[in-house]
Amino acid sequence: MLEVSGIHAGYGKIQVLKDVSLEVEEGTIVTILGANGAGKSTTMKSVSGLLKPSAGKISFLGEDVTGLRPDQLLRKGIALVPEGRQILAGMTVLENLEMGAYHRKDSEIDSDLNKMLERFPILKEREKQLGGTLSGGQQQMLAIARAIMSRPKLLLLDEPSMGLAPLVVADIFKIIKEINQSGTTVLLVEQNARQALKISDKGYVLETGKMVASGNATELLSDARIMEAYLGKRSS
């Protein structure tokens, strides 16, 4: 479904990604692991169009989408929930959700909105409140719900569990699993490696801008060397 082949990307003169390739098959959950500063967010920004790769190719559903803008990629079916959630703090919870459906013109927006409020009762309770007044966990739910409102084919999640309490983290992983089961493909970036791999089909390990390992989630979970290097510190 998504094929990233040999991309280089960075910020101005700073090269971050060097020849990064990865593949996401339709219907799966794929996780990118790696230490802080490894280039995980840079990869997500490249796939979602926030950054233009200086070399390499990204194709989605068989079409070359390298260099497209985020709003164009959203229309093709790629939605990103960025690191730090990026809720529109000055807009209400309801308006945030409506903005998720900004590009849609179909007649099912309202019913999707109601479904979303039903799935996340806490958002319904606070629908008139400004996004900025929500707690971290609630903001993450809102960010995910907002992305779902765009009906993505591929959902990119950049560290959705960051800064959240363990109970909320478990909730978030459950939601990701559900989203996937309802037919959306997921590309996930996580530092909560063990939990992420448990719900994933495949994993990649990024180190200082290079892919250093990849494999089935179960393989990675049982690979002692990788577990120690990347997954050992934060067990759950």
Next chain:
Amino acid sequence: MLIEQLINGLTLGSIYAIVALGFTLVFGVLGIINMAHGEIFMFGAFIGVMITSTLNAPLWVAFLGAIIITAIMGYLLERFALRPLRHKQGVSHLAPLISTIGVSILLENLSHHLFGAGNHPFRTSFAEISFQIGSITIYLVQIVIFVISIVLMLVLTFWLGKTRAGKALRATAENLETASLLGVDTKKTILMTVIIASAMGGIAGILVGMAFNSVTPQMGLSMGLKGLAIIILGGMGSVRGAMLGGLILGLAETFIVVYGDSGYRDAIAFLAIIIILLIRPQGLFGQKIST
């Protein structure tokens, strides 16, 4: 006497509010002060003079003409003076501000060429019509100005709060990247914002021409500085702040002329900036575009 002054102050203040809204919208989405806004406003006033005096056309044609011309000026400003500087490596973040200063100087010189340096009267067919209510005199032109300003503010508030394009503008103002991830074509939204802000400046130009029966090439600079003072007073990027700040400044100026020294009239705006910056630097409503 008091009520008459109140009406004078509200009339002036509502025009200030429209000018300040133009500043605040552009600041909201681009994070820069558009120093050319005052000159675009002045062009609106001159277009109004040309259409009503030279062409002898009715006032609504003047509004239409000013809106179209200043909207085009807004388009050109964004397309050729602002966009080329955006997201460029090695371009200082001050560059767009300097660029708008350049455009403002260009426009002021152009207006000297086109319209001459002198003072142009702005005649309206109903300039002398007034109503007497008890001891109070109200001019029709004041009512027209006030009504147009209030309607414009209501329409803008509704548009920002309830329409798809208005929400896209607010999202862009809050976070450009997030807005683009949500499917907003932020380039288009920015262009649209500068066009709308400029057209509002053009409308304000005609309103000022009507209120003071006078239009000069220098009026852009002083109005530009006052607009700037108002958005600092109201909070950069705040729509409510621009509206209330405009009304406050209009009332304060009117009352100082009546009860104080008219020589200090233009100083009020800047005194207000200094005080506000000292005690409440985020302005009265320190928030980005919201309703």
